[in-house]
Amino acid sequence: MRILVVINQVLDPAGIAVSRRAQRLFINREEYVINPADLSALEAALQLKDESGAQVVVLSAGPERVTDAVGQALSIGADRGIRVDLPGEDPAGRVTITAAAAQKLVPFDLLLTGDRVWDSDGAQIGPRVAEALDLPQLISVDAVSCTDGKVDAIQAVRGGFRQIEAPLPALVTLPPHVNRPRYGTAARIMQVYRDPEAVERWTADDLGLTAEELPPRTAAAARTFPEPRELGAPMRGAPDEMAEQLAAVLRARAGG
């Protein structure tokens, strides 16, 4: 069994400060981390590996710095890591490259990735790749398991969970923070760090793609910032009425 995990790298928000008053972003420390949702997907893949001995291949499209993210995935327990050079930051280009790379890794049973990218509108990457490869999709699931030719997943729905299944190969996406991603062992981290060939590097040429097939379709425009937060004065009154106000807030904020 082979599992592909597609990961993205995002700027660590711990290193940035958003000033609502100054309406700008201060980057104090430019450090990149694996997108949290993709980390959930990687953990799910490694759990399947523990159970059934699957081969886990990590795939990431991006600039040179993405090598670190793939290396981190290797030190956590992935068997093979590939970085594909990605010109530009357009979602469509990322999908074309990722789909072409996945095509080169056929046969695989599962394509796992996060259901969103933290620093962009990247909820579309998984389903777009699935469309390019004509795979069924299980979106935003909490847990995944594989038995004789099909994938089972547990998906949160209003008021509980449900079980869904699809034939293999399939795309499965996971939200952030649904499992506890593991850490790499020190020995494994050093092994990956010392091996300059640990992360394979593919280019668009290797995948038979030309620049014309990867035109920028969209471009980032300006940033805006929320208004500075204004705190409310505490309310007094009948507990019943105030509870109703609170219930309205809870419904809006917790989606209940």
Add this chain to the structure above:
Amino acid sequence: MDLDHLQALLGDTGEAAPTEAIESTRDIWVIGEAAEGEGGAQLTPLTAQLLGKARELASDLGAYVRAALLGHRLGGLSDELVALGADVTHLADAPELKGLALEPALHVLATLFEEFRPAVALFPAGRLGDQIAPRLAQRLGGTLTTQCLALQPDLATRAITAAYAVYDGEYYEGRTIVAEAEFGPDTAIQMFSVLPNVFHTPDPDRYRSGTVEPVASDLSGCPARVKVVGPVEYQRPTLPISKARQIVALGHDLGDENLAAARELAARLGAEIAGDRTAVAAGWIDSEQVVGLMGYDVAPDLYLALGVRGSTEHNVGLEKARFVAAVHPDPAAPIFSAADLGLVAEPGEVLRRLKDLF
């Protein structure tokens, strides 16, 4: 409205007809969603908001609004779509489309979009906008921006800039379609998935008239590949509180007798339990769950503090929380200086009432 009459009035001799013909085939589309309500299927408020926005875009860009609705037993909803702003409605009503299974829904929409080539298509965020729209964009070579909070058209290029939140709303980023040299029949379809309550809900106008076009499609060739087995019991692993999206925080002034009610509320909200150091002393939580300088920083969407007095040491841990609600009987409690919504009340009384409301 008689368009010829209007054009004559404006002195339009009809010379611009060829470009008009191209543009009129490229409309603004809204993909509606219906939810089961009392007395059958009803349009969701988000669908109405999308239709309102589509009307604005249509008058800015000079186009018609077409609405598509997929599902089963949708009788009467096309009148509703027209009243809210659609000029033409396309209703795809089939048992296979119940629950919007991916393959049949994608087939219907792809067939419609290939025929009509929308200039712009607005999807409700959720199943349609975030699961089906990306596949449609990929299949038809369109562009898509998901989870949009604002849409701004450029009248010269007809490209729309969309804004979406990054880092869970830390700030917003715009994304614009790279304008192709000239807007024409082959320009890529611009798709957007839009979040609820960012556009206002239009008032329905029962006197508007529109055309209804039923969608005839053969869905036998595209069976749903994903099967819903049924409901299942599942317990999410407990997350460290620094990662929790919702937190119910307990403090000494909650009172032992209200502990059970507070825990029950947290379960209903899907929230993690946390608290201040007084809650550790009371034996309600352990030290892994303490918020503040002596514990952990949290950044949830919702932080509900029940009976937490809120020392400076505690409040520091809440700085990244998106919304803080606090219930405490003392109006001078420092927690109120960190709260977006503060209620001066006994937590027990509020909890009792919340039990019925939430």
